[in-house]
Amino acid sequence: MTVPAVQFLNIGMRFGSLAALTNINLSIDEGAYVVLLGPSGGGKTTLLNILGGFLQPTLGQVKIYGNDVTDIPAAKRPTATVFQDYALFPHMNVASNVAFGLKMRKLPARERRERVDRMLDMVGLGHADDLKVHQLSGGQRQRIALARSLVVKPGVLLLDEPLGALDMKLRRQMQGELKEIQARVGTTFVHVTHDQEEAMAIADTIVVMNNGSIEDVGIPERVYLKPGSRFTANFMGENNIIKGRVSKSAGDRVAVETGHATLQVAGTAAVDDRVFVSIRPEHLHVNPGEGRISLAEGRVIDSGFLGTHRQCTVWVESVEESFKIRLTQTQILAPGDTVSLYVDPVDAVLLTD
Amino acid sequence: MKALRNVSAALYVMLLYGFIFLPVLVLITFSFQESRLPVPPFDGPSFKWYQAILHDRRLMEALSNSVVVALLSSAASVVLGFLAAFSLARFTLPGSRFLQGLLTAPLTVSYLIIAMGLLITFNEFGVPKSLLAIGIGHVVINMPLCFAILYSQMGEHQHNVERAARDLGAGEWQVIFLISVPMLWPALFASFFLSITFSWDEFIIAFMVSKFDVTLPVEIWSMLRSGLNPKTNAVGSLVFLVSFVLVLFLELIVFRKSRS
Numbered sequence: 001m002t003v004p005a006v007q008f009l010n011i012g013m014r015f016g017s018l019a020a021l022t023n024i025n026l027s028i029d030e031g032a033y034v035v036l037l038g039p040s041g042g043g044k045t046t047l048l049n050i051l052g053g054f055l056q057p058t059l060g061q062v063k064i065y066g067n068d069v070t071d072i073p074a075a076k077r078p079t080a081t082v083f084q085d086y087a088l089f090p091h092m093n094v095a096s097n098v099a100f101g102l103k104m105r106k107l108p109a110r111e112r113r114e115r116v117d118r119m120l121d122m123v124g125l126g127h128a129d130d131l132k133v134h135q136l137s138g139g140q141r142q143r144i145a146l147a148r149s150l151v152v153k154p155g156v157l158l159l160d161e162p163l164g165a166l167d168m169k170l171r172r173q174m175q176g177e178l179k180e181i182q183a184r185v186g187t188t189f190v191h192v193t194h195d196q197e198e199a200m201a202i203a204d205t206i207v208v209m210n211n212g213s214i215e216d217v218g219i220p221e222r223v224y225l226k227p228g229s230r231f232t233a234n235f236m237g238e239n240n241i242i243k244g245r246v247s248k249s250a251g252d253r254v255a256v257e258t259g260h261a262t263l264q265v266a267g268t269a270a271v272d273d274r275v276f277v278s279i280r281p282e283h284l285h286v287n288p289g290e291g292r293i294s295l296a297e298g299r300v301i302d303s304g305f306l307g308t309h310r311q312c313t314v315w316v317e318s319v320e321e322s323f324k325i326r327l328t329q330t331q332i333l334a335p336g337d338t339v340s341l342y343v344d345p346v347d348a349v350l351l352t353d
Numbered sequence: 354m355k356a357l358r359n360v361s362a363a364l365y366v367m368l369l370y371g372f373i374f375l376p377v378l379v380l381i382t383f384s385f386q387e388s389r390l391p392v393p394p395f396d397g398p399s400f401k402w403y404q405a406i407l408h409d410r411r412l413m414e415a416l417s418n419s420v421v422v423a424l425l426s427s428a429a430s431v432v433l434g435f436l437a438a439f440s441l442a443r444f445t446l447p448g449s450r451f452l453q454g455l456l457t458a459p460l461t462v463s464y465l466i467i468a469m470g471l472l473i474t475f476n477e478f479g480v481p482k483s484l485l486a487i488g489i490g491h492v493v494i495n496m497p498l499c500f501a502i503l504y505s506q507m508g509e510h511q512h513n514v515e516r517a518a519r520d521l522g523a524g525e526w527q528v529i530f531l532i533s534v535p536m537l538w539p540a541l542f543a544s545f546f547l548s549i550t551f552s553w554d555e556f557i558i559a560f561m562v563s564k565f566d567v568t569l570p571v572e573i574w575s576m577l578r579s580g581l582n583p584k585t586n587a588v589g590s591l592v593f594l595v596s597f598v599l600v601l602f603l604e605l606i607v608f609r610k611s612r613s
Contacts, residue, residue, distance in 0.1 A: 076522075101522055
């Protein structure tokens with residue numbers, strides 16, 4: 001049994017009367033790319049600052065590779081941080097920026113030079129060592145910040161919204177590069193973001209945080225397809241959340257009466273429990289098919305073409321609820337059209353909280 | 354109509370600058386006077402009064418005293434101001450807003466009141482009237498200014514950069530000398546040169562807490578007591594020239610740099 005790279009044990013954090021984190025327990029495996037995902041104010045940056053040693057938790061313990069680091073300052077922790085505003089040293093050139101951590105560790109000049117060169121080559125800026133920080137573009141600054149942190153070979157690399165300041169296209173490109181670099185160096189990465197697409201694109205494990213607690217932990221597919229809580233179901237992409245009541249419960253399957261239809265879904269709940277069922281827009285269909293059951297009938301009130309697909313909103317009069325559905329590019333529905341909605345119960349997710 | 358507006362605007366600007374600079378122009382012009390009285394008509398130009406001040410031993414002594422006091426008191430003001438600004442900007446201290454107010458308060462007190470306070474205090478503690486006393490007085494008036502300038506430059510971004518240095522293993526002294534000071538150098542230079550300018554022509558404090566060794570403004574004052582002559586004009590022009598060069602230097606080197 002190997003020791004986890006990071007362990008949070010019962011972490012609690014208060015700022016005055018405000019509880020920023022409550023009872024956080026999380027274990028991160030060595031070499032994993034973990035993304036802390038959540039809305040702003042959810043506590044993810046606070047948790048990252050506690051791991052980096054910039055904040056002292058009010059309660060609990062932080063362990064890195066089994067060693068208790070709760071009382072150890074940032075300078076002495078085996079962590080390095082890539083800051084949101086990059087926090088590069090504006091009065092130094094690129095090479096001195098990257099060499100700073102090695103200088104603090106008193107590495108001989110020759111070895112320092114070699115490691116800096118190798119790191120600059122890895123982030124694709126081998127030719128830029130003489131440039132000043134203000135001569136670099138946003139994407140280049142991001143890479144230098146990454147190189148400056150990675151060159152000291154940290155046990156855990158922390159990234160605080162590292163792509164937040166970049167435009168969409170560059171951001172998607174940098175996601176790929178981050179993932180690639182992480183695979184190459186094998187360091188454990190802990191990355192904070194509020195962008196769920198970014199999280200799904202790069203994470204091995206997504207940790208969904210809200211209101212200072214962990215809502216869900218899992219691989220991206222699981223967190224997206226079988227969200228563990230109503231918050232996660234809503235936060236990760238678009239979703240339809242339907243209220244229902246459990247009418248039958250047998251083993252790990254329950255029947256949920258939703259007012260439109262009775263859905264047989266996986267999960268456990270007691271008869272008569274008030275529950276929710278989530279169905280992704282792409283899992284709602286306008287024609288019957290293998291395994292699909294009829295869910296409801298409604299009227300299209302809104303329709304838009306989004307490039308890869310069409311998105312419609314369907315108003316179901318009988319229950320006074322609207323559903324978002326996703327159609328292919330060639331399925332054309334206009335506002336006012338009447339449609340029947342079908343779903344394969346396998347795609348429906350039971351949410352009990 | 355438009356022409357009239359332009360003419361009146363130009364006239365207004367000329368009057369404004371004339372109001373500010375005419376006395377200085379008159380001072381400089383009559384420092385080149387040939388005869389013994391610095392009043393019209395102008396009968397120069399002559400450099401004999403400049404020659405006279407260069408051979409005036411007391412005046413030259415006062416000049417070098419002024420330079421020493423200005424350099425040392427400004428250096429002390431910048432160091433103390435930096436340390437105060439750094440601690441108040443980076444750490445949450447009990448009553449830090451109160452401390453901040455207390456530090457900048459001397460900016461609002463007149464030099465006369467400060468001079469009287471210093472005189473009484475020095476008397477009480479047996480500090481003799483001396484150049485050292487003048488220097489301490491100039492730190493009292495300049496340190497709040499240095500603090501205010503430096504504090505305003507220690508923003509959140511710089512804080513983050515310092516955190517990054519700490520994160521990479523830098524100790525507190527290394528953070529200060531390798532990161533904070535180099536990042537702040539335009540502000541440090543600006544506060545240093547402003548302090549020199551203020552110390553250079555400060556009169557009231559220097560007059561009240563000095564006795565035998567005096568600074569240049571005090572020496573000029575005692576020269577003026579024996580009436581106007583072109584020699585005082587020449588010294589005045591020299592003082593003005595030094596202040597002017599300092600401000601020009603500040604403008605060209607420091608502020609230009611910090612804007613780019």
